[in-house]
Amino acid sequence: MAESTGTGQDVLSAADLTEQYKTLEARFDQAAKTYDARFGAPSGSRPGNALLCWLRAEHLDVVRSLVSPGAALLDIGCGTGEEALRLAQDGYSVLGIDVSPGMVWQAQAKLAGYGLGRGALFRVRPAGRLAALDERGPFDGAYASLGALNTEPDLAGVARGLHDLLAPGAPFVATVMSRRCLFETLRGLRPGARGTRLNRSGAWAESRAGASDVIAPVRFYTPREFAEPFAEHFAVERVMAFPLWLPPVHLHTLYRDDGAQRRWLAFERRTRTWPGLRAWGDHFLMVLRHQM
Numbered sequence: 001m002a003e004s005t006g007t008g009q010d011v012l013s014a015a016d017l018t019e020q021y022k023t024l025e026a027r028f029d030q031a032a033k034t035y036d037a038r039f040g041a042p043s044g045s046r047p048g049n050a051l052l053c054w055l056r057a058e059h060l061d062v063v064r065s066l067v068s069p070g071a072a073l074l075d076i077g078c079g080t081g082e083e084a085l086r087l088a089q090d091g092y093s094v095l096g097i098d099v100s101p102g103m104v105w106q107a108q109a110k111l112a113g114y115g116l117g118r119g120a121l122f123r124v125r126p127a128g129r130l131a132a133l134d135e136r137g138p139f140d141g142a143y144a145s146l147g148a149l150n151t152e153p154d155l156a157g158v159a160r161g162l163h164d165l166l167a168p169g170a171p172f173v174a175t176v177m178s179r180r181c182l183f184e185t186l187r188g189l190r191p192g193a194r195g196t197r198l199n200r201s202g203a204w205a206e207s208r209a210g211a212s213d214v215i216a217p218v219r220f221y222t223p224r225e226f227a228e229p230f231a232e233h234f235a236v237e238r239v240m241a242f243p244l245w246l247p248p249v250h251l252h253t254l255y256r257d258d259g260a261q262r263r264w265l266a267f268e269r270r271t272r273t274w275p276g277l278r279a280w281g282d283h284f285l286m287v288l289r290h291q292m
Contacts, residue, residue, distance in 0.1 A: 012153050020153045020217055021126045024099045027209070027216045028079075032102030035080050039212060051247065051255035052146070052211050055283075056083060058242070059145050059175055062285060063087070066171040071140035074165060076127045076158070077148025077210070081107025081120065088119030095135055097125040128154030130161025138167040146249070147177040147210030147283060150218050155229040163233040168292040172234060175285045177210065178241075179220045181248055182280040198250060211249050223279050223286060234288035241272040241281025248282030 012020065042048035060083055067073065069091035075084045078096030080103055087094050098104050107122045125133060127149060142162055152158060162172055177200075184197040199207055200220040209216040223239045245268050247254040271277055278284060 017128065017153055021099055021128075024126075024151055024209075024216055025101065027214050028098075028100035028212075029102035031212060031214050032080065032100060032106050035103070035106065035212065036082070040082065049211075049249075049252050051252040052249060054246075054255075055146060055175075055211070055243065055249070059083070059143070059173070059285065060086060062287070063141065063143050063173050064090070066173065066287065067092070067141040072137065074137075074139045074142035074162075076130075076142060076144035077152075078107060078122060079103050079148075081110055081122060083143075083145055084120045084122070085110060085114045085116065088116050089114060092119070094120045095133075095139075096120065096122045097127065097130075097133070098122070099124070099126045126154075127152045128157035128161075130158065130165060133161075133165070137165040139165050139170065140167055141171045141173070142166060143173040143175075145173075145175050145211075147175065147218075149174055149226075150177045150220065151209050151216055153204075153217075155226070159230045159233060162230075163290070166290045168290060170290045171237070172230075172288045172290065173285065174226070174288070175242055175283050176223075176226050177218070177220050178279060178281055178284050179222045179225075180280050181282050182241075182244060182277070183246070183248055183251075183282065185280075187251075198248070208250055213250070223284050226284075226286065227288070230288055233291055235291050236286060237289045238273070238285075238287040239278045240285050241278045242283040242285040244268055244272040244277055244281045246282075 037046050039049045039052050041053050042050055072093045075094055075096035078084050078098045081096055084094040084096040096107060101124045104122045104124050179200050179202060188197055199205060202220060204217050204219050206215055207218040209218050227236050
């Protein structure tokens with residue numbers, strides 16, 4: 001049974017945590033084999049997801065701007081390892097963890113295709129159980145991309161684990177599915193637009209999980225709510241909507257990778273950090289800095 005901490009977070013019993021991790025493992029294992037074909041780069045007959053590719057690239061640019069090549073990074077909720085492998089190609093040393101053995105197997109299978117004998121390692125591990133990792137760091141930075149932590153039932157455990165694993169002053173970059181979405185709100189005003197909005201509940205509910213169409217227990221956050229479990233050991237350095245004016249991931253078919261769209265991206269980048277707008281993206285990207 002869940003108990004409230006009084007800060008907007010629920011504390012689940014050990015049995016409930018184990019049960020939720022088992023549910024997540026099963027749901028994402030089912031999606032692992034086809035995940036890259038559906039959500040990777042469009043190629044030939046493979047539909048892919050161009051919007052998701054753009055968001056991954058933007059997320060990686062933020063990580064690279066904060067940590068130099070050669071650094072040791074922790075990828076939380078690594079999925080099929082796409083971001084970890086790209087960073088390893090750039091000279092970073094990356095350890096990726098994921099609750100799904102199927103996703104981790106896919107990531108490991110891709111190592112040779114990226115021409116990597118080393119530089120990236122993958123482990124089956126829920127984010128809330130970082131304390132049980134054999135690899136103890138210290139890591140120079142960590143990231144959790146595109147809603148990976150919206151399915152994590154123990155954010156306080158993530159915060160404690162990162163506190164023990166990260167070097168002093170190391171950044172943690174988290175891209176989190178937001179409670180409010182401006183694009184959905186504006187589109188919902190149009191006639192015939194019913195059914196295009198997610199149920200962005202602040203309580204646990206079955207919904208789309210992260211950057212996928214996997215249905216699993218999900219919780220949506222405001223930036224303030226997400227930051228609360230990390231407040232003891234991390235300071236919020238930056239928040240931005242991610243994306244703000246572009247379609248949310250579940251409406252990715254509305255995104256067009258063309259000249260007109262690219263011109264719109266300049267406005268997107270300029271306004272997504274504005275205080276009144278940065279909590280209104282499909283996701284928000286938050287940079288937290290480890291404080292000793």
